[in-house]
Amino acid sequence: MAASERQAFVMRNRKIMDIYEWRQKAWWDYASAMSGAERRGLEKGMKRGKSARNSEIARNALAEGATVEFVRKITGLDMDTVANLMHGK
Secondary structure (H helix, E strand, C coil): CHHHHHHHHHHHHHHHHHHHHHHHHHHHHHHHHHHHHHHHHHHHHHHHHHHHHHHHHHHHHHHCCCCCHHHHHHCCCCCHHHHHCCCCC
């Protein structure tokens, strides 16, 4: 059956058309939700990666003798986190 024939058949039968529209809406809702979930997951992963990288930079800077205040400024980590890294926690 050609696409134009399928379209004509569907247009003649409102119940089929309603089901088709519901199915299309459900698909778009699903695709939208998954896209949002992927975006949120990516953002969460990027934050984790940035935090891990900042901690690594802080540990390296502290090992080279940088002050806690300097490390806080360059990494954006809070003082408690930097102090814990300094003490190997």
